[in-house]
Amino acid sequence: MPASTTLSDSELIGIDVNGHMTPFHAIFLRDSCSCAACIDPSTRQKLFQTADIPLELRPRIEQSTDETVRLSWENDVAGFSSDHETVISKAFLADVLALQTKVLREKTEDPQTQLYWDAAQMEKENSSISYHDYQSTAGGVFEIVDRLWRYGLAFLKDVPDEVDSIEKIATRIGPLRNSFYGTTWDVRSIPNSKNIAYTDKFLGLHMDLLYMVNPPRIQILHSLRARAPGGASMFSDSFRAAELLQRSNIAGFRSLATFPVTYHYDNDGQHYRFTRPTVELVGITDVNSLTDSDLAAARIERINWSPPFQGPFSAGFGVHDSAVALKSYLAAAKTFNESLNSEEHMYEYRLKEGEAVVFDNRRVLHARRAFDAQGGERWLRGGYVDEDVWKSQIRVAGKRISDNQS
Structure with missing residues (x-):
């Protein structure tokens, strides 16, 4: 039988999206990284696997603006440098929340x-x-x-x-x-x-x-x-x-x-x-x-x-x-x-x-x-x-x- 999975507070990070503080899991945020080390700029294909992400990954907010949030990582994916950071658009996070409530469709x-x-x-x-x-x-x-x-x-x-x-x-x-x-x-x-x-x-x-x-x-x-x-x-x-x-x-x-x-x-x-x-x-x-x-x-x-x-x-x-x-x-x-x-x-x-x-x-x-x-x-x-x-x-x-x- 597989072991049960639980979440600790340190795995979740609150991000202000459209005026609402919303908890996102570290795995989701790390998997969403679109920097050049994670997504090839030419092919637009992923350069790491979700399965590579450590379960013990921990995030830290370095900067948050109205448009983006910049994160650093403790215990990042193997092979990534210690100064690797992830910048995520808050518009993307808003779309994710909308999908969860079955509201989002592409604009057209x-x-x-x-x-x-x-x-x-x-x-x-x-x-x-x-x-x-x-x-x-x-x-x-x-x-x-x-x-x-x-x-x-x-x-x-x-x-x-x-x-x-x-x-x-x-x-x-x-x-x-x-x-x-x-x-x-x-x-x-x-x-x-x-x-x-x-x-x-x-x-x-x-x-x-x-x-x-x-x-x-x-x-x-x-x-x-x-x-x-x-x-x-x-x-x-x-x-x-x-x-x-x-x-x-x-x-x-x-x-x-x-x-x-x-x-x-x-x-x-x-x-x-x-x-x-x-x-x-x-x-x-x-x-x-x-x-x-x-x-x-x-x-x-x-x-x-x-x-x-x-x-x-x-x-x-x-x-x-x-x-x-x-x-x-x-x-x-x-x-x-x-x-x-x-x-x-x-x-x-x-x-x-x-x-x-x-x-x-x-x-x-x-x-x-x-x-x-x-x-x-x-x-x-x-x-x-x-x-x-x-x-x-x-x-x-x-x-x-x-x-x-x-």
Whole structure:
């Protein structure tokens, strides 16, 4: 059995953060050191291990200002000189405290800046961004990244009529995501298609690749040809529909956040399969442990909804004990689906040649009206970007804003 761990007063040090004296542990403060001896200035990688820190480490405040605290160490990490000091930003410590109370999000990830929209609001708010500005200025990239965070949907205009334009759009955010469709792919009507997207039929609201462990977060579609009658794109904000259910029917919302739905692709020599709830919440893995009031206050992180690629439910959901959960899920799914597909929520836009749409694949559902493939060519080029890449851009943009304001 491991020995029990206790804390002594000498291991804790009080630091004034925003007018409040707060105790921080020596191990945490030492591990947070970002001096050149601890963090390589070029690679920004850590040069010591947390496991190297002595349990008997003791801190001493050498200087404290409104902005920083400077510490020296007794019994420091082996190999560090006796005059090694750590300078820590009090803004960093304030962020740590905020994380502990689940308040902090990166500045550009502030939930107050996310705007859940309906069709009328998107009609009013939507404005296309110049491809030239997007490619040549930091402000253009930030505008797209910011709109993706706020609305989950952004448009580009004046995109060159070139097959590699999709790569240039994507890589301004980050590397393209590869899949069995390739790094980029064409959306055209083809005979005997293995995917309904590659037909001229109506394609209902859905999200892409939910049958994979890590579905792409950002999807990009560039319109190269728009000469076939019909084929308008439709978009719906799933966060808004889910929030409406969260406010009006907490039992239904709980069902969408807990009931496992399986998505699969089993065709053309490929078999992908993954099971996930319809609603994923920020920082919450055990929804059943939440009270109704806590669940009503929870924030939505991702939505999973892709009826064309839904597989059979997991074994057992047809038997009596779990049939109640299945029936509850169906009732909630009906309400959610009606909201998503309502005229109020469905924003319709027919992409012109030389336009591109960029959207959050885990928030904004997309659909397409049927079109007449005999009446002209309809050709889109598509690509994906992963969530980590997009979130990195959000944080970089947020830091740039913070630096410019300081």
